[in-house]
Amino acid sequence: MIPLSAYVFLSAILFMTGLVGVLIRRNFIIVLMSVEIMLNAANINLVAFSHYLNSMAGQMSALFIIAVAAAEAAIGLAIIIVIFRGKMATNVDQINILKW
Amino acid sequence: MLNAEFLAMVQIIVYAGAILILYLFVLMLMNLKTEEQHLHKKYTYLLFAGMGLLGELLILLMLSPYGGTLGTATPEVILNTGPSHAVGITMFSDYLLLFEIVGVFLLGAVIGAIVLAKTPAKTDNQEPANTSAS
Numbered sequence: 001m002i003p004l005s006a007y008v009f010l011s012a013i014l015f016m017t018g019l020v021g022v023l024i025r026r027n028f029i030i031v032l033m034s035v036e037i038m039l040n041a042a043n044i045n046l047v048a049f050s051h052y053l054n055s056m057a058g059q060m061s062a063l064f065i066i067a068v069a070a071a072e073a074a075i076g077l078a079i080i081i082v083i084f085r086g087k088m089a090t091n092v093d094q095i096n097i098l099k100w
Numbered sequence: 101m102l103n104a105e106f107l108a109m110v111q112i113i114v115y116a117g118a119i120l121i122l123y124l125f126v127l128m129l130m131n132l133k134t135e136e137q138h139l140h141k142k143y144t145y146l147l148f149a150g151m152g153l154l155g156e157l158l159i160l161l162m163l164s165p166y167g168g169t170l171g172t173a174t175p176e177v178i179l180n181t182g183p184s185h186a187v188g189i190t191m192f193s194d195y196l197l198l199f200e201i202v203g204v205f206l207l208g209a210v211i212g213a214i215v216l217a218k219t220p221a222k223t224d225n226q227e228p229a230n231t232s233a234s
């Protein structure tokens with residue numbers, strides 16, 4: 001029987017990996033991948049707590065998170081393609097026209 | 101597997117089959133060059149501070165008691181009919197409205213992605229005409 005804290009520990013490590021990736025990477029695609037890592041860390045937490053609290057709500061939330069993550073990847077990659085076609089930019093700090 | 105075999109298979113199918121292929125196609129289209137230095141050397145000491153903060157957060161997390169009201173879906177109940185059956189029954193009874201909303205949401209997202217990534221047809225048709233006329 002794996003303790004619940006092990007899952008929480010794994011999820012925290014995955015979430016920190018994703019957060020550091022979002023913060024220090026400049027490439028669009030790697031930033032999006034890090035966001036996916038963070039979503040999956042949340043999924044691990046939800047499924048683990050769903051098992052240990054005898055409830056199906058966590059698994060349902062994880063399924064819906066997977067659906068939203070797929071939609072987010074599709075939209076994000078489409079935006080990346082549009083930006084790359086327009087400005088030939090692949091880094092997030094090259095797109096700063098929204099900056100005040 | 102935490103009685104979530106269905107979720108594990110969905111995860112593998114969605115990520116390996118859909119998202120990974122999407123990323124690969126975009127990487128192929130973009131033809132990336134080598135990445136430059138992404139972490140300045142003078143900020144490495146901030147990394148250590150961040151690691152200390154993370155360790156403290158993890159210790160607090162490990163020390164905190166987990167609790168909550170227990171539900172009715174015990175592992176015995178789930179294993180009686182199988183995880184996929186339990187997921188299906190729950191999704192199409194308690195979460196039916198959310199399921200429909202996610203369906204419409206996915207449709208909108210896919211249509212939006214196609215519209216965004218579509219090559220603009222008008223400029224592609226006009227550019228060869230202009231160059232040939234001039």
